[in-house]
Amino acid sequence: xxxxxxxxxxxxxxxVSLMTVSRVVNGEPGVAPETAARVERAIRRLGYQRxxxxxxxxxxxxxxxxxxxxxxxxxxxxxxxxxxxxEDEARLRxxxxxxxxxxxxxxxxxxxxxxxxxxxxxxxxxxxxxxxHRYLRAQLMAGTKVVCVDRPAGNLEVDTxxxxxxxxxxxxxxxxxxxxxxRIGYLGDHRNIWTLQERYAGFCAALGELGLEPDPVLxxxxxxxxxxxxxxxxxxMRSGNPPTAIFTTNDLITIGAIQGLGEDAGxxxxxxxxxxxxxxxxNPPVTVVAQDPVALGATAAxxxxxxxxxxxxxxxxxxxxxxxxxxxxxxLAPLQPA
Amino acid sequence: xxxxxxxxxxxxxxxVSLMTVSRVVNGEPGVAPETAARVERAIRRLGYQRxxxxxxxxxxxxxxxxxxxxxxxxxxxxxxxxxxxxEDEARLRxxxxxxxxxxxxxxxxxxxxxxxxxxxxxxxxxxxxxxxHRYLRAQLMAGTKVVCVDRPAGNLEVDTxxxxxxxxxxxxxxxxxxxxxxRIGYLGDHRNIWTLQERYAGFCAALGELGLEPDPVLxxxxxxxxxxxxxxxxxxMRSGNPPTAIFTTNDLITIGAIQGLGEDAGxxxxxxxxxxxxxxxxNPPVTVVAQDPVALGATAAxxxxxxxxxxxxxxxxxxxxxxxxxxxxxxLAPLQPA
DNA sequence: TTGAAAGCGCTAACAG
DNA sequence: CTGTTAGCGCTTTCAA
Numbered sequence: 127x128x129x130x131x132x133x134x135x136x137x138x139x140x141x142v143s144l145m146t147v148s149r150v151v152n153g154e155p156g157v158a159p160e161t162a163a164r165v166e167r168a169i170r171r172l173g174y175q176r177x178x179x180x181x182x183x184x185x186x187x188x189x190x191x192x193x194x195x196x197x198x199x200x201x202x203x204x205x206x207x208x209x210x211x212x213e214d215e216a217r218l219r220x221x222x223x224x225x226x227x228x229x230x231x232x233x234x235x236x237x238x239x240x241x242x243x244x245x246x247x248x249x250x251x252x253x254x255x256x257x258x259h260r261y262l263r264a265q266l267m268a269g270t271k272v273v274c275v276d277r278p279a280g281n282l283e284v285d286t287x288x289x290x291x292x293x294x295x296x297x298x299x300x301x302x303x304x305x306x307x308x309r310i311g312y313l314g315d316h317r318n319i320w321t322l323q324e325r326y327a328g329f330c331a332a333l334g335e336l337g338l339e340p341d342p343v344l345x346x347x348x349x350x351x352x353x354x355x356x357x358x359x360x361x362x363m364r365s366g367n368p369p370t371a372i373f374t375t376n377d378l379i380t381i382g383a384i385q386g387l388g389e390d391a392g393x394x395x396x397x398x399x400x401x402x403x404x405x406x407x408x409n410p411p412v413t414v415v416a417q418d419p420v421a422l423g424a425t426a427a428x429x430x431x432x433x434x435x436x437x438x439x440x441x442x443x444x445x446x447x448x449x450x451x452x453x454x455x456x457x458l459a460p461l462q463p464a
Numbered sequence: 465x466x467x468x469x470x471x472x473x474x475x476x477x478x479x480v481s482l483m484t485v486s487r488v489v490n491g492e493p494g495v496a497p498e499t500a501a502r503v504e505r506a507i508r509r510l511g512y513q514r515x516x517x518x519x520x521x522x523x524x525x526x527x528x529x530x531x532x533x534x535x536x537x538x539x540x541x542x543x544x545x546x547x548x549x550x551e552d553e554a555r556l557r558x559x560x561x562x563x564x565x566x567x568x569x570x571x572x573x574x575x576x577x578x579x580x581x582x583x584x585x586x587x588x589x590x591x592x593x594x595x596x597h598r599y600l601r602a603q604l605m606a607g608t609k610v611v612c613v614d615r616p617a618g619n620l621e622v623d624t625x626x627x628x629x630x631x632x633x634x635x636x637x638x639x640x641x642x643x644x645x646x647r648i649g650y651l652g653d654h655r656n657i658w659t660l661q662e663r664y665a666g667f668c669a670a671l672g673e674l675g676l677e678p679d680p681v682l683x684x685x686x687x688x689x690x691x692x693x694x695x696x697x698x699x700x701m702r703s704g705n706p707p708t709a710i711f712t713t714n715d716l717i718t719i720g721a722i723q724g725l726g727e728d729a730g731x732x733x734x735x736x737x738x739x740x741x742x743x744x745x746x747n748p749p750v751t752v753v754a755q756d757p758v759a760l761g762a763t764a765a766x767x768x769x770x771x772x773x774x775x776x777x778x779x780x781x782x783x784x785x786x787x788x789x790x791x792x793x794x795x796l797a798p799l800q801p802a
Numbered sequence: 803t804t805g806a807a808a809g810c811g812c813t814a815a816c817a818g
Numbered sequence: 819c820t821g822t823t824a825g826c827g828c829t830t831t832c833a834a
Contacts, residue, residue, distance in 0.1 A: 130606040132827055143805045148829065156803060173602035178582040179517045179528070180827035184810045190517070192562075192583070200551060206544030213538060213565060222579050224530075225563040227551060241560050244516040245530070264511035268468040352741075381741050391745070402741070403690075403719050407729070409747045470811055481821045486813065494819055518811035522826045805834075810827105817822070 131172040140168035151176050182246070193249045193430065194224040194242030196235060198276075201227075204377055204400060204419050205253070208275070211423030212251055219431055221248075230316065230350070232257040243270060249430045251423075254279035256318040271433035275426035277320040278443070285429040287422055287444045291321050291399075294415040294448030295328025295373070298397040301413070301450060302371040303336055306460050307395060311344040311362050311369035313355050313379050322347075325375045325399060344369050355379040356386025363390045370460035371395035377402045384408060395458040399448075406453050413456030415448045422446060469510040478506035489514050520584070531587045531768065532562045532580030534573060536614075539565075542715055542738060542757050543591070546613065549761030550589055557769055559586075568654065568688070570595040581608060587768045589761075592617035594656040609771035613764035615658040616781070623767040625760055625782045629659050629737075632753040632786030633666025633711070636735040639751070639788060640709040641674055644798050645733060649682040649700050649707035651693050651717050660685075663713045663737060682707050693717040694724025701728050708798035709733035715740045722746060733796040737786075744791050751794030753786045760784060 133151070137144045142161060149157050150165040151174075157165075168174075182190045195212050197205040209225060216223050224247060226238035232255045239262070242250060249271040250262075259279040262272055266284070274286040302310055312329055314322050326347075330340055343365065346358045355374065359382070362368055372394055374380040380398030384391055392410060401416035425444055471489070475482040480499060487495050488503040489512075495503075506512075520528045533550050535543040547563060554561050562585060564576035570593045577600070580588060587609040588600075597617040600610055604622070612624040640648055650667050652660045664685075668678055681703065684696045693712065697720070700706055710732055712718040718736030722729055730748060739754035763782055 128605055134827080144828085145805055146803090149804090152829090158803060161803080173605065175578070175602070175606075176582055177521075177584060177827055179584055180521055180810090181829075182810095183515075183518055183521060183812090183827080184829040186810070199548065201541075201545045201548035203539075203541050203544065206541065206547075207539045209544075209563075210537065210539035210565060213563065217564075217576075220579075222562050222564065222576070222583070224560050225547075225551065226555075226560065227548060238555075238560070240513070241558075244514055245560070246515060246517055264513070267466055267511065268513075384742065384745050404722065404740075404742050404746060407722050407746050408742060409745070472811080482811095483813085483821055484819090487820090490813090496819060499819080515811055518826090519813075520826095521811080521828090522813045524826070803834105806832090808829105808831085810829085812826085813824105814826105815822100815824085818820080 130177075131174045132177070133174070135172055136165065136168045136174050139172060140165045189248035189434065190246050191221050192224060192245065192247045193221055193251065194226070194239065194247040196226050196228055196238055196242075196250070196252045198230055198253050198255075199227050200225065202378060203402065207419040208423035211420040212427045215424055215427035215431065228253070228255050230255055230319065236261055239265075249273070249434050251275055251426050251430055252279065253277060254282075256280070256316075256320060271430055273426045273430040273433070275422055283441045285426075285433065285442050285444075287426045287429065287446065288321075289417040289422070289446045289448050291324035291448075292328040292331070294399060294417070295325035295375070296332045297328075297448070297450050298399065298415045298456070299329050299332035299373055300335075301452075301456055302373065302395055302397055303332060305371075305395065305457060307371035308338065308460070309341065309344065309367070309369045309371070311372040312340060312346065312375070313349060313358055313372060313383055314347050314375040315349055315379065317347045322375060329373055343367075349379055349382070352378045352382030352385065355382030359383035359386040360388075360390075363387065363394065369394060371397075371456075371458075374398040376400050380412065380414070384412070391455075392458070393461050395456055395460070397456040401451060405451075408455075410455045410458065411453035413453045414451050416451050417448050418446065468515075469512045470515070471512070473510055474503065474506045474512050477510060478503045527586035527772070528584050529559050530562060530583065530585045531559055531589065532564070532577065532585040534564045534566055534576055534580075534588070534590045536568055536591050536593075537565050538563065540716060541740070545757040546761035549758040550765045553762055553765035553769065566591070566593050568593055568657065574599055577603075587611070587772050589613055589764050589768055590617065591615060592620075594618070594654075594658060609768055611764045611768040611771070613760055621779045623764075623771065623780050623782075625764045625767065625784065626659075627755040627760070627784045627786050629662035629786075630666040630669070632737060632755070633663040633713070634670045635666075635786070635788050636737065636753045636794070637667050637670035637711055638673075639790075639794055640711065640733055640735055641670060643709075643733065643795060645709035646676065646798070647679065647682065647705070647707045647709070649710040650678060650684065650713070651687060651696055651710060651721055652685050652713040653687055653717065655685045660713060667711055681705070687717055687720070690716045690720030690723065693720030697721035697724040698726075698728075701725065701732065707732060709735075709794075709796075712736040714738050718750065718752070722750070729793075730796070731799050733794055733798070735794040739789060743789075746793075748793045748796065749791035751791045752789050754789050755786050756784065
């Protein structure tokens with residue numbers, strides 16, 4: 127546990143000035159090859175590695191080559207795929223990524239984002255929790271670039287990358303309606319999440335076009351986990367007048383619902399938002415409205431790095447398209463309850 | 465895009481010395497409430513936030529409150545669940561997490577780890593790629609704590625958290641053998657990955673106990689993606705003398721194999737390493753040897769933080785248990801090829 | 803080609 | 819209770 131060597135130690139060991147070491151470490155020209163070699167040797171012998179904290183403190187122009195990424199839940203495959211895409215974009219530019227999960231909690235989001243900003247990240251990619259994001263204003267004014275992904279942030283004009291949630295949901299529900307379904311259940315996460323507001327709105331709009339209204343008995347909000355969805359789905363089917371179809375509004379909920387349905391899975395049509403592994407191997411295969419988390423993450427990162435490298439154009443909103451993938455579960459005919 | 469305010473600016477604005485601001489910012493005692501209030505106001509007005517880079521530069525004892533986490537592939541649900549567990553442990557201690565994926569590439573691992581160390585992380589949790597990890601020695605000597613998870617690192621004596629891969633694989637294959645299977649296929653990732661060496665060893669050991677040897681025709685190594693596994697599984701079944709059972713050695717491969725098998729999925733018994741979402745809803749439901757990524761991540765993080773807070777006991781190896789979950793696919797009887 | 807001095811933003815260690 | 823001084827490890831600026 128020796129103390130970490132500094133440039134000063136290297137300089138002494140090589141018999142040169144600290145400044146010469148700095149030049150060698152940073153590959154700057156104007157050092158005699160002979161001298162450079164001596165310094166290199168000292169570096170290797172002492173196991174010296176540059177301290178980028180100190181470096182970035184002095185070099186105000188260059189930033190910290192670090193970005194922060196805040197998702198809802200890193201354990202959700204949707205967000206981890208998004209995160210991996212961000213990481214790859216960062217790596218191309220020799221940036222590293224600080225990561226955090228808000229868990230749909232504004233306080234936690236704020237704490238994590240603050241911790242990132244205290245470390246002077248050059249930019250922030252945020253999946254914003256519902257609520258007011260003014261607290262980011264100070265960071266924006268101080269020069270930290272911010273991009274929102276998956277959802278826009280309330281009260282904040284920054285680049286945003288989302289998918290056409292409302293259309294996607296509309297398409298899913300219209301698909302069910304076109305097959306003759308009229309009693310369509312809705313299983314969703316908290317209504318305070320923007321994407322779910324949009325998806326619910328799409329659900330209602332599709333029904334409305336046929337003069338229908340959502341049946342409150344068939345609509346369940348606030349499901350955070352697959353287990354929640356499993357229970358809710360089972361409850362729906364056990365009720366007196368069960369739905370003939372269900373719209374499940376994210377991957378976790380779709381998967382949970384299928385688990386909860388058990389043997390009933392073949393008795394109710396399902397269309398889910400988000401594609402997921404093995405969707406085509408379940409019985410029946412699951413029809414979904416797919417979005418592309420990799421494209422979301424990559425696009426957000428590209429926008430962020432454009433800002434970091436000086437883009438000052440007005441904030442943009444990029445809307446990526448969703449895609450209906452027909453596999454079977456959404457094409458089941460309405461089944462009369464036994 | 466105003467320049468970021470510093471303590472000096474706050475001090476001027478509040479008409480006090482820089483040191484007083486420091487005390488207020490850090491909640492240190494010995495500031496008159498009246499003065500503190502004035503400083504607080506200036507802080508808020510200027511939008512000041514402490515620069516932790518500068519702070520940690522001066523406070524040598526305290527570290528940077530940052531750890532680095534390097535996994536194989538963050539997009540793999542196994543690693544993202546592990547990562548989330550690490551993040552949660554870090555958060556409890558007010559640490560932030562730098563994250564990276566090695567993609568099973570030693571050079572990439574080294575580059576990312578170097579970038580983390582240049583930012584002076586207090587500790588590192590690494591899923592080590594196969595190869596020599598001496599390069600970490602210098603960091604260890606400089607005081608950076610290291611914990612390996614999922615796999616041990618060659619030539620490095622550090623805390624390590626793994627599962628009993630060999631036993632798990634043995635159990636999986638013995639299960640198939642006990643059902644009468646004798647032609648058992650093996651689908652695995654690169655053999656240079658430690659976990660896969662172990663799992664392959666368990667596969668061979670189980671066969672060996674019945675005097676059998678792996679049939680080279682039925683053994684496929686080097687599958688990195690689900691698509692690779694899908695192709696390999698389909699090839700196996702199309703061959704002249706197909707296996708009656710397959711041991712798939714991680715989640716991605718199991719899922720890929722099931723996709724690739726398509727309608728053949730019911731014709732060949734499968735036991736997979738790693739549990740995964742919807743395993744019980746596939747037809748037939750998939751028997752697996754499950755490991756717990758959350759426990760792996762949480763345990764690794766706990767060991768790391770123990771080291772960071774001064775634990776100097778000899779390096780430990782923690783081996784977590786795997787668990788056979790019987791669901792159906794592993795219990796299919798051997799089927800004679802048509 | 804090399805080095806000395808100053809200072810990035812902050813805190814430790816002392817004064818008053 | 820408040821302020822001054824020095825210095826963390828590095829880069830910038832200027833001088834030799």
